[in-house]
Amino acid sequence: MNQDTIPDTSSISSHHDNEITSVVAFINAIKEDIDDPFSENRGTEVFYRGHADESWDLKPSIVRSDKGIKNEHLLFRDMVAHVPQDFSECKSALDYLVQMQHYGLPTRLLDVTTNPLVALYFACQPAGDTTVSGIVNAAFDAAYGIAFDAEAYAENYPDGSSISSNSDRLEAILSSVGVLAGVLTAANTKHEENPIGARMVSCIVASLIKEFPDLAAEIQAGVDAGKKAAIEAGPKDGAVYLFSVPENRVKHYDSETVSILSNLAKCDDSDIDFSTKQSSDEEEHNRLEEFNEQPSIQILLHQVEEEKPYFSPLIDPHDLGSVFLVKAKYGNPRITNQAGAFFLFGLGIDQDDPLDLEEQSLAKGGHVEIPSDWIRHKFIVPKEKKTKILEELAHLGITESYIYPGIEQYAKELKKRYNL
Structure with missing residues (x-):
């Protein structure tokens, strides 16, 4: 159009x-x-x-x-x-x-x-799909995908070396974690939804940033994107x-x-x-x-x-x-x-x-x-x-x-x- x-x-x-x-x-x-x-x-x-x-x-x-x-x-x-x-x-x-x-x-x-x-x-x-619950559910769906990817890496490469070497894949996973954290944090702050989930994922993000400092910017970008999505969601x-x-x-x-x-x-x-x-x-x-x-x-x-x-x-x-x-x-x-x-x-x-x-x-x-x-x-x-x-x-x-x-x-x- x-x-x-x-x-x-x-x-x-x-x-x-x-x-x-x-x-x-x-x-x-x-x-x-x-x-x-x-x-x-x-x-x-x-x-x-x-x-x-x-x-x-x-x-x-x-x-x-x-x-x-x-x-x-x-x-x-x-x-x-x-x-x-x-x-x-x-x-x-x-x-x-x-x-x-x-x-x-x-x-x-x-x-x-x-x-x-x-x-x-x-x-x-x-x-419709712009409601907070819809955004949070989508974020959890992404989390399941992240968990699946991590499990697959762990099974194929028990020493974990492949995850660090595949930077594109790792960046995508960590960015998705950031989005989930941002969504849950903002949803909890603005709409009081799922406070326990928000705290748990925030702790995971902090640990990942410490473990992968070179990708801290990508993780934070995901967090910011997630926060924006959740803040813009909600009743209209x-x-x-x-x-x-x-x-x-x-x-x-x-x-x-x-x-x-x-x-x-x-x-x-x-x-x-x-x-x-x-x-x-x-x-x-x-x-x-x-x-x-x-x-x-x-x-x-x-x-x-x-x-x-x-x-x-x-x-x-x-x-x-x-x-x-x-x-x-x-x-x-x-x-x-x-x-x-x-x-x-x-x-x-x-x-x-x-x-x-x-x-x-x-x-x-x-x-x-x-x-x-x-x-x-x-x-x-x-x-x-x-x-x-x-x-x-x-x-x-x-x-x-x-x-x-x-x-x-x-x-x-x-x-x-x-x-x-």
Whole structure:
């Protein structure tokens, strides 16, 4: 991915009025905003999205790494080939993408909801692998690897001479020990987790530095890296975004525009390079015809015509470089309960192109962003309020088993309810 920027949210208020401390406060804040007679967001539809970490970007998962966008067409086909029965009801590229999103495969969709309480539920979740427990567990996994390496050396070279002679291997082992020590020390200092483990590993590090003074810098670098990881981990403030999307950018699942953007997922990124160069005196109709005669466009048109034989083979370049809000079919209980909809992302400007706008082209490697004026509010959920708000949501029926319908989730909920 060539673009790594995020929407400009500098105009969004970040003062304490935007902090959500309870469900009631959240509902009141939304009601006040929607009922505002001076709002400039008339002629729009409102949607919400919750982030467990307020610093996360508003990007679809497929564009969060270069490898994702480069292999999008392979992910699409491999997934369908592996479990074709799970896609037997899919009639369009959008149907496939929604199902893939359901299974956790990276796509060009970004989930939103029409239910603000669902968004608030997601905003109150822990921030995934960046939690302290996740960092500590990863450090312990590294420790097991270290122990395995040391044991292997001891078995093969009982006198220990090989360990010292293999400096690269030794450096890696000692650096890993340092990382573990740093993680546990910082986790104990900041979050009071595993104090005994922290002291034990710190003693080991001190002994290793004494035994291998030439590698003291590498060990200390590992300690510093571990401390940084643990300090940056821990509970995060969440966020709920309130979007006001213009009605002309809201599409239904059977829209031709939606078919065009969805079928981009089936195209190799090397096939997608649409020139936007046009002479200024060209008439609109001729401009569109010239644009649609490009070989890359013909490939995309073929994909769209496979699902819509009646499709008029004329693509507007403005649509390709846009974001649309899609109201998908409620084809499974999860989307129904979550009142789900999706942002569907098109193409961005290829950042390898020259600065001259007349020479630029649209490419899968470029990333188009949600327009900043669609982001009406960003409400912050303080990390210390998350547990309380989740309890309040549970009283309203917004629980894990509601968000993720299924017997497994309900079983987990029952175990929690009865302290099992």
